[in-house]
Amino acid sequence: MNSNNTFTIYSELNVEISSSDAKTLKIIKKNYNDKEVEDYVVVVPPYMFEYESFCKLRWRDRTLRDLFLNEFRTRPIEEYLRLIDQRRLSVNDTPVNSLDYIVRNGDKIKHRSLFIELPVAIDKVKILYDSSTLLAVFKPCGIPCHPQGRFNKLSLTKLIQSEYLSKLNTNSTYIHPINRLDRVTSGLVLLSKDSSTTKNLSSKVQFAHKYYLAMINESTSNFISHISQSSIEGVSIRELSLDESHGITSHVIKCEIGLKTLKDREGESLITRIDSSENSKYSLTYFFPLISCLDINEAKKQKINETDKYSILLCKPITGRTHQIRAHLKYIGFPIVRDILYSDKVLPGTKLNTSSFKFTDSNLSARCIYNIKDLEVEELLEFPLQKKYFGGGGSMSLDSSDGLAHVEYFVEPPIGICLHSLLYILPPSVPTEKYLIFKCEVLPDWIAKNTNLNIARVLEDWPYWNKSILSELKNNKLGLL
Structure with missing residues (x-):
């Protein structure tokens, strides 16, 4: 930042960014003989992820079973029962032995499970301006500004860190959104590259x-x-x-x-x-x-x-x-x-x-077959194989006979x-x-x-x-x- 509080724009790049391990898949309309729709989404391979949540006010004095049935409905309750059997569900870093555990104020709930991210639109993030302290980017609709819910690698900040900043000659991958857009909204997002710029611009953007x-x-x-x-x-x-x-x-x-x-x-x-x-x-x-x-x-x-x-x-x-x-x-x-x-x-x-399918259709999915050895899911192989695994944004079936993982991604419009x-x-x-x-x-x-x-x-x-x-x-x- 220079002395008169303006920013020197070093370049107007219009550089496109996408996840290096992403795939583009055609959308399928389920229950209609798997009819394909003339539209595409972008997905990333499934991987293991450590979920961690601290007790919210409305969670107090409720059982884990109640929370998983009503607050986290993207997985069947059987998934959490298996996690307990495998000692992979803990509260305050101690494995729990029942979903009847009553959650208290300050509790930290954690489990390591399969993560299947929801698909996003095929439009790519574009770097519009880059300076020593600030990035201005185009965020396509469909991706959140930061990791949340069923998005992690396909969030704006993660994509910029992993696919842009990490490949530059820089000692830091700090990035922080100054203005935040809804996931379903596209357009301009400003991101700071250091904490002092975050503080300075966060106060300015209120009056922008x-x-x-x-x-x-x-x-x-x-x-x-x-x-x-x-x-x-x-x-x-x-x-x-x-x-x-x-x-x-x-x-x-x-x-x-x-x-x-x-x-x-x-x-x-x-x-x-x-x-x-x-x-x-x-x-x-x-x-x-x-x-x-x-x-x-x-x-x-x-x-x-x-x-x-x-x-x-x-x-x-x-x-x-x-x-x-x-x-x-x-x-x-x-x-x-x-x-x-x-x-x-x-x-x-x-x-x-922009799209040929109805955005209110809930019977949409995208499918992909991976080699199990190419996925970061080795931990699942340590236990008896399940018929189907759920990962938030989709499901996965493993076939040990041919070493293939069949993944179905849920497409949730809009x-x-x-x-x-x-x-x-x-x-x-x-x-x-x-x-x-x-x-x-x-x-x-x-x-x-x-x-x-x-x-x-x-x-x-x-x-x-x-x-x-x-x-x-x-x-x-x-x-x-």
Whole structure:
């Protein structure tokens, strides 16, 4: 970091990163004569892994059996019974002899078991910028920012450490996300390379101007008309002047309604709900429908059905609540395309040149055969072979007669939703310093391959998109656009 608190970008690399032992597999639709689907996922081989969890508040005074049946439902209870028989399930480093053990505050639960990671999309991580203190990368949808749940090697930080930093002439593989995206969201992620940069940028990112792109299943004109004619608490719409809009939009929709995140949903994903009570967290998002989206008249000229049209919104969250954009768009009545968690119905989002299967189909899998000797599963061979092993994101059968491992990976849609982190403007520490712009020029397929929308062209008229450093602006003087 230099003296005026800006970063020197040593290179604009656009280097692609993928796991060195990854395989690309075709998706199979189970229960349909194993019919293949015209789509692919990326997987890594199964391996042994040491799982470790400390007792959470909601786990106290519950049995291990209760926890494994309700909190960790990706494995049958028989798997944990075998671990007890093999003395590979412990609490506070002492093997337990029964699943009736009652979990107490401070307990450390640990077991060493097979890990089969969930498949991810075929898009690769791309290094956009690299400096001595900072990385800016494109994160594809489908991978989390850091190891969690049924992801480890296929997480963003692990991929960067193992496939990028470890191959450079550097003494450290420290990497820490400054901004974190949901697993199903693609786009810009900033990562620091040392703890002092983490501390400095973590404080700045709270006050950053952030812009995302989202796709909704409605024409721009209908979307604007609906908001204009509706009376929704906390939602307002205003027409913008040409100077305000820069020619890329015509209106701004303001959504100012409280949110509450439900985190302790047993065995379920966390979710954010609208909450206008005094206990809610204040939340504010601006939405700008981009003018490149087809209106009804243009759609008729091109003979495009109303149900096949989409709008692209430029989203600017002022606050940084969990799932804020997703929850606010659901509240307005237009959830993000493919966002099953925030949709009350299945959205017709399969005609976007990104996937040919329905993202709500739970009968999807991918299969691969490995040589047992090539897998890091030797420990399993020390015990009588099971008919099938479960590893969180799939199952595996071992055949000692031919030395082969048959692995079935579970494909859990949606792998990604139509939400993309586009651009961050980090503020200076003092008024005399410069704003810094980080942008992700790598666009997801639902934008890049939709020639009707032509978003890349419209962004060219946006002033922030064509700058690298905002040296001429004074602190806190940035407008909405």
